[in-house]
Amino acid sequence: MQINFVGLVAAFAVFLGIWWGHVAVRKIEAISGRLWPPILGAILLGIIFEIFAARTESINLSAACGIIGMTLLWDAFEFYRQQKRVKNGHAPANPNNSRHAQILAEYPEATTIDLLKRSPRGREYSAEEVAAMKASVE
């Protein structure tokens, strides 16, 4: 029985691509003063991976590069979505980042608190409870 590794390779590419993209987008968006350089960087890197996926003879490399490239192109869009989350208070703002400082000044929902850092409790939070969480930092 021949073992076929292409599924395992694709699985690793998907999992690591999503995981590292998830972490990198949040970190880079929080420290980057401007949003377009990381967006452009992710698009360029994604295209390079796709070109490599199209040119390699190896089916495993083609699968891995195709998937990693696609997640990088998705990450480019996620930079924009992450900034939107910061504006809505769904992701914490970094007050040391001038772009985020401006968001904190202009968007009343924005906060430096990571509201997701808690375990589920099984009941909805009231608007007052969420407001109290946000007020606990100032």
Added chain:
Amino acid sequence: MNWFGLQLCLVTCCIIGLGFVWVIRGERYLGYLWWPYTMGLGILLVIASLFLSNDWVSALLGVMGASLIWGSTELKEQAVRAELGWYPFNGEKLDPPFAEVIKKQRAPHL
């Protein structure tokens, strides 16, 4: 030209997109405590992919498996999002078998 990676990445994009849907809906109606079952299913799919000689079938099983494993790590955070009011909250969830045991485990999150 090798079209395998490019074609696979388009299908992968759709499968990951479906991941958003099942994590949001699954958490709303079933709850995050199902995470060991979705993770187990994902691991089984990845293992099964090793034994399929057809490259497309193997790759798709691997992608679906990995997407299920990732989604399992997202369920807990999605439960908090719903409790915070960012998504519709449903208090009547269908608990999985062994829910009490699962509650004592730390739900994975990356």
